[in-house]
Each structure stands twice: as C-alpha cells, then as structure tokens.
Amino acid sequence: GNDSLCCMSVLPYCPPVNTDRPTPRQEACSVAFEHMLRHTYHLYESEEEMQRREEVLANLSVIIRDWIRSLAQRKDVSYGDGGGRIFTFGSYRLGVHGPNADIDTLCVAPNFVEREDFFSSLHTRLATNPRVTELQPVREAHVPVMKMYFAGVQIDLLFAKLSESVIPQDFDILDKKHVRNVDEKSVLSLNGCRVTDQILKLVPNIDAFRTTLRAIKLWAKRRGVYSNVMGYFGGVSWAILVAFVCQLYPNACSHTLMAKFFKVCTEWHWNERLPIMLTRIDDSDPSVPVWNPEKNHRDRQHLMPIITPAYPAMNSTHNVCESTARVLKEEFRRAYERVCRDIENNDMRLQAVPSREEVEMVWQPLFEPFPFFTSFKHYMQIDIIADTESSLRTWAGYCESKLRTLVLNLEQVPDVEIHPWPSSFSHTVQRTRHVPVPNKPDERMSAEVKVFATSFFFGLKFASLPRDPRSGNQSINLATPVSRFITQINHWAEKKEDMEICIMHVTRKNLPSFVPLGGPKRKVTEVEANVAQSPSAVSNGTATPTSVAPVAPTVPPAVPPPKKTKSESEVLTQQTQQRLSTSEYRSALVGNGCLLAFDAECVFVFRLLFCADGNPPPSSAPSSESSDPVARAPVNLKKPVIIKLKS
Helix, strand or coil, rough: CCCHHHHHCCCCCCCCHHHHCCCCCHHHHHHHHHHHHHCCCCCCHHHHHHHHHHHHHHHHHHHHHHHHHHHHHHHHCCCCCCCCCEEEHHHHHHHCCCCCCCCCEEEEEECCCCCCHHHHHHHHHHHHHCCCCEEEEEEHHHHHHHEEEEEEEEEEEEEECCCCCCCCCCCCCCCCCHHHHCCHHHHHHHHHHHHHHHHHHHHHCHHHHHHHHHHHHHHHHHHECCCECCEECHHHHHHHHHHHHHHHHCCCCCHHHHHHHHHHHHHHHHHCCCEEECCCCCCCCCCCCCCCCCCCCHHCCCCEEEECCCCCEECCCCCCCCHHHHHHHHHEEEEEEHHHHHHHCCCCCCCCCCCHHHHHHHHHHCCCCCHHHCCCCEEEEEEEEEEEEHHHHHHHHHHHHHHHHHHHCCCCCCCCCEEEEEEEEEEEEEEEEEEEEEEEEEEEEEEEEEEEEEEEEEEEEEEECCCCCCCCCCCCCCCCHHHHEEEEEEECCCCCCCCCEEEEEHHHHHCCCCCCCCCCCCCCCCCCECCCCCHHHHHCCCCCCCCCCCCCCCCCCCCCCCCCCHHHHHHHHHHHHHHHCHHHHHHHHHHHCCCCCECCCCCEEEEEEEEECCCCCCCCCCCCCCCCCCCCCCCCCCCCCCEEEEC
C-alpha cells in the first residue's frame, strides 16, 4: 500500500495509509520484540502482583462507599444503594502497566458530595488507615488528585461530582449526559476514564497496540520525555499517539508499528500545529466547550495538539511549551534516523527468523537512556526543602506542579535553551534550626540538623552571550524570570515555615553527588543568609521576597580577572563573614531585595547586584564609591555562587 503521509495534512483524522498484512518475518520479529520487553526490560508484572492490585482496588472501593454513606447520614440525605463508584483509567485500564506502576483511579460521587469533603473527611479517613502511607493531597494541580500508597500499591485518586443524586451499579461512564452540568474539575477527572475506554474502542488491534505502547512508554521514560506536568507528553498523550499510528497501519504487528510510530512523529506537521485525532470532534452541544482553535485563542496557542477522543474533546498536551516541543521533536528525529528508518527499510541485519538477541541488538540504541547530566555545561538546580518527609511530599507536589511556569518564564530570555528533566532526586541537606536544649525542655538553641530535600534540574544552553565592557565577562541575567517564579511559589496559601525552595546555577563539574555521574562531593558552593522579612516592607504592604533567584550563569571570561592579593582576600573574607553574622545587616539586605555572590573559596563578595524584581538596586544601596570594602568588591567573579535570602 501507499506509505505517503501527504493525505494527513488535509484531513482532521486519517484513514489507513497502509493495510498490508505482516509478513512471516515481521511476525517473528514481533514475537522476539515482545519477548525482549518481557524478559530484558521486565515490563510485565506477575500474576501475584495483579491479584494484589485487584484486592487493593476492592478495599479502596469499600472505603469510598462507607465514606459516602457516612456523608449522607451527616447531611441527612437519602441515596439508597447508589453510593460512589471507583473507576480505573490510564495504563492499568489500558492493560499496559508494569511492575510497581501506579493505578490511576477516579471516585465518582453523587451531587451531595463536595470536593472539599474529598480533601477533608475522606483524607482524614485514609490518613488513619494503617494500610495507607505517604498520603499527599495535591489540590492545586490542573486535575486535583490525592496520591497515596495503599498496601504498598501506588494510587492516584481523582474526584468527580455528578449532577445525579444516585450512582447506579450499571453506570455508563461514556454516556455524554454525565459531563453536563458538572464543574470543570469534574469534567477533567471524568475525561481520564472516558478517554481510556474510548481509545480501547477505536484501536483496530488491541494486542499490537498494547505491546507498542509498552515499548513507547519505556523509550519516553528513558529519554526523559514522559511527564505531562513538566511539559512533555503524559501517559494519555502517548496512548492516543500510539493508537493513531495503529489506525494508520491497522494490520501491522508491533515490530512494524514501532518503526512507523517514529516515522509519523518525525514527519508530522507539528510546526503547522496540525492536531493528532482518533475521531472527529463532537461539538453538537454548544453549552459544553470543546477544543476548537478557530473559536478559542488559547487553543490556537497549543504547539503539539493531541486531542482526546471522548466527549468533550480536549487537548491532552496543553502543557507543551517551546522548550519541551523542541526536545520532543529532536527525540523523534533521533529515534527514526538512528534506528527506525533502517527497520522500516527491512533491515538486513535480521535473519528470517530472528532470535531475541538479534532483535535486541537492533533495538538497543533506541532505548539508550538520555545522558542528561553529561549533555550540558550549565544546569539550573531547584531544591525543594522541608523538615519532615510528610511536609516535603506536600510542598514538592505543589512546586512540581508549577515548574512548567518557571520554564515559561525562562523562555522569555533571548538566546537561552531550557531542557527540563522530569526525574527528581531525594537527599538531605543541613539547615540551622532552633531545637530544645538537652535536659532543658523550656530552652532552645540553634543547631545544624538534617532536613529532607527533593531536587529537579534543567539543562541550559546559551546561543550567544553579551560581553560586559567593563569586566570582559560573558553573562546572561536570569534573575527576573526566576524571581517571578519564586514569588509566586512563596505566596501559596498552604506554605509552612519549614518549606523553602532554593534555585541555583551549577556547572557540569560541580553537579552534586546524589545525581548520576555527580560528585565527588563538592566544596561548599552555597552561602546561605537566613534573613527575617523586613518589618517596614510588611507594614507598607509591599511584598518582600522570601527567597531570591540565582545569579545568572556566567561563562568564564576570555581574559581571567586580576588575581587579588592574599591580604586583601583575607580582609574581605573576614569582613564579609562578620557582616553575614549581623542580623541588622541581613535585614538591610532583604529590605533592599538584593543578592550577594561569592567565589568558590568565599574570598570576596559582589556589591549589590540586582533586586528580586529584576530592577536596578535601590538608591539606598551602597555605591561603588563607598569606602566599605564589601561594597567595593569587584563584580568579575570567576565562579559566582548564590547567597539565598530566606525568611
């Protein structure tokens, strides 16, 4: 059959472009391919694990029904036998989940149950259940969710409130009437289940679809492009994309579908923002908004639209931004040009009946992990810190849901490429805290204690950097976008005193030891000044930053700055340390909203560099003509390091 993609550019959804049946060799390749996924990459779970998941879902369903029954009694509502129902969606419902994967679940509740009940009374009930651990509500997410481990199985629980007073046992979640007269968050939650069920109905070959989707998910995770919250494609987007390729090649086996997948993704008209769709959009009800770029300006801004097949149609990739779209296209092109084009052209390295080893040799380059921590000279490190693991889960969940905003802020800076990495890294850091004095419980003292942290990283590339005419340094100012992000984060209503976020620039050779290929353990490269918020700023009603952005990454200058004499360095170091230990001086720093920066040895300090809002320093800041050696310190640092001002 014709294998051209030209027809795709004019149709809202595409008829098959090739209906050829697989050859015996392609079928043998697919058997070996699935064997590789099962035994080399261990993508299938055991029967015992499957039974354990079913038991967990049954127990969770009982808890939900009991909770809704108690709410009905408390609110004096008669609902008969029609309590809440639990539905699964995502990889578990599609049948492509692997060992230790989470289960996406949805609680569908009648109209007397509010979302606040879900996050309060149900949360309390789950928190007191001994089988539930690591319970984490994420109310601020685009789709609010409660995360937990139930008997060791990871669960993501969503909530939808229907307009009906009863949820019958034969409830059909695909019925369009259920998404009418419900709130937006409930529509989004319902859409997860409705989309999953619709995908299964629209796929021509379920077995080939499942095998291909398992492999694509493995590839996406290893290449760092599997994360809806970070702006890549999430699970539903990858499922729709694989289902779309299955529709184009309805009779193809998994080995062939893999090659065709990357051909389609590489040649697709992403730059024209042509949507991927499994079926036509149903816009019959004008009261329910659907994805429509002709009418909605926001929909026209979507870069790589992949439209959900269930009513109401939505774009599952609305989080994709310029940076993540660039990474996705690069990865599609790499996969096709390096591996799949040869397979598509009937790679002669494979014998007529290939062994698993021969198939694995061909596919191994595709699944090579992306070497993120050796691919960039500059990185942005985002440390999310809290005193307890429970507090960190809540704080990190909120911060992660907002990291895409930081990417969007950074994209406004010219000549900067951002490569967000979706994986996080848990570790501990030292912080000064007030702790009880031994044998004197009424007294407290300052002490260094270990607290919990989670870190995310962005890779940074600079196309061209302006050179400072005075210092000769090439630098770029990222202060404004980072400060704007931190200000937003710190205004979270549920933020507690022990929660903090620290953003800094690190070079490849100074990556921390807790990341792959990081370390050896660095010298101290961060000087922290814990500063009380300026009372005058609060009384005046102005927002004083509680955390500040990092100094912009600085490329080492072509001509090294003059080396300072030892005596002057010692004087500057001593005076700087004295200043940082003086609370009045620290308060003045926060009042001015400024940053300081030291070199790697803490030898000398910047004078005021920039304000937290990105504007020039206030007029009250020390001038370069001051006799104060700290104020006169040069700006051409070889290795700038952040001082984070924290309330």
